[in-house]
Amino acid sequence: MxxxxxxxxxxxxxxxxxxxxxxxxxxxxxxxxxxxxxxxxxxxxxxxxSTPDYLPLYDDDRSTGFYELYKHKIIDNNPNFEKSVIGRQLVVQNIHLTEEVIEFPVVIYTGTSITTMGNKLTKEQYSLSTIGTPLINKKYIQNNQIEIAFKHKFSDILIYLTVIFWFLLIVVYLYCKTKKINIF
Structure with missing residues (x-):
């Protein structure tokens, strides 16, 4: 101490x-x-x-310093953006950059969707850097912001199954306790 x-x-x-x-x-x-x-x-x-726990690899070039890329593309770029969570989406708003192609300081993983003012961007409308930061042409961005949501088909189902499992476990425990059955 x-x-x-x-x-x-x-x-x-x-x-x-x-x-x-x-x-x-x-x-x-x-x-x-x-x-x-x-x-x-x-x-x-x-x-x-500048040492993230996990970064996707979208490029086969292993000579790149991924921690340096993370520092440059995420940490150094953060002051140009405002981030907030609205509902189940991360909203990232560009507040300073005027370039034709804007690189947002977030990492896109498999199962992530990118929208702008509710309109989903197709994979042809953006590209991903080596570590997964989206590069989007200004003409596709509405109101200087994008919304990012993770949409995995099984995530909600797994959450519901977990809640149901815990509920059933409590019911079985209480039943066994009232009937004086020792299973635990």
């Missing part, structure tokens, strides 16, 4: 993070205060890791 606190009190290396951590703020005190803020997202905005 004392080792962690002594590290926290330093001006440099106050977070045991390594070379893959990106600090969005140079003022160490602001970063430290963000960890005590009511807004828990504040610290996550100021300190980010």
């Amino acid at each position: 004392f080792v962690a606190l002594s590290t926290w009190n330093k001006q440099e290396d106050f977070i045991l993070s390594g070379s893959k951590t990106v600090f969005r703020e140079s003022d160490v005190e602001k970063i430290k205060q963000s960890f005590y803020s009511q807004n828990k997202g504040e610290a996550l905005e100021l300190v980010m890791k």
